[in-house]
Amino acid sequence: MDTQIKKVLELARAKINSAKVVKDLDQAYIEIFGKDGLMTVLTKQLSNLPQKDRPKTGTLINQLKKEIEERLKKKRSSLTARRSLPSIDITAPGKKQEIGHLHLVSQAIEETVKIFSRLGFSLQSYPEVDWDWYAFGSLNMPKNHPARDDWETFFVKSEINPKYGSQVLTPHTSNGQVREMERVKIPPVRMLNISRCYRRQIDVSHTPMFHQFEGLLIDEDVSISHLKGTFDYFTTNFFGPSRTTRLRPHHFRFTEPSFEVDVTCGVCQGLGCRLCKAGWLELGGAGMVHPKVLSAGEIDPTRYKGFAFGWGIERTIAMKTNIPDIRFFYQNDIRFLEQF
């Protein structure tokens, strides 16, 4: 009988150990304790033994039963614990968190402000709905001058102020010029004004709302070479060291002399291509502040001189990244925006 007990233990142990899932263990239980199971058969044999041997063997069988039950219990808890653990493949590549970023117009604004702040320009903010006086009158544009139509301005229904006139959505950031002179009162002035502007135009190079930045520097002994140097500093920092600028004579009411500023084309590096034709791309306008504008800001034009410049942020981005249509900026197409 002892040999049989040992054999049952061995067989039961083997069945329990080989169980890979809980279901296998259930099957092992049936094979051990079921109707024709190993233990059941063994226990039945007890009645065949002589009366005197029964208690001793009975105790052994009980011990065996306990041991097998213990083993089953342990195995069951180890199998269920393993099942409840999430399976982790530590060799799998990590999941990247999707993080957004600033719109490319905001990025360009931040970069522009950073470049000019190194030259001592500080960022100011002026109204986007402003009086006719600041948008036109103070900038040497007489009433009914056709220049007011050039910009296809949005006029705002408002009462006419006897001193400042009607109100407009600012078609440029130059409305900040005289406002800045009034704020500072005594030069030096080194202003950067970045703001939204509005014009009734929409095509590949225009959107009805766009961003412009305006620089204004007023001091004693300011010359065109300072203006040129400031542009070159901006251009090499914003577009890269291979790009350069040129000033081309032009006419604006609020600067004298006036220039258009060109930058070498980024596609052909100034050699001439389909986009630029002669190697240059027009960046914006600039010039020496007109004495009448200084006077409008109550600054003495016989003592102080200044230069001013301005251009569209969207245009500078398009020139830097060779985007063919600036309307892309405002279509909110994530496939486009994700590229920057």
Ligand SMILES: [Zn+2]
């Ligand atoms: Zn080119």
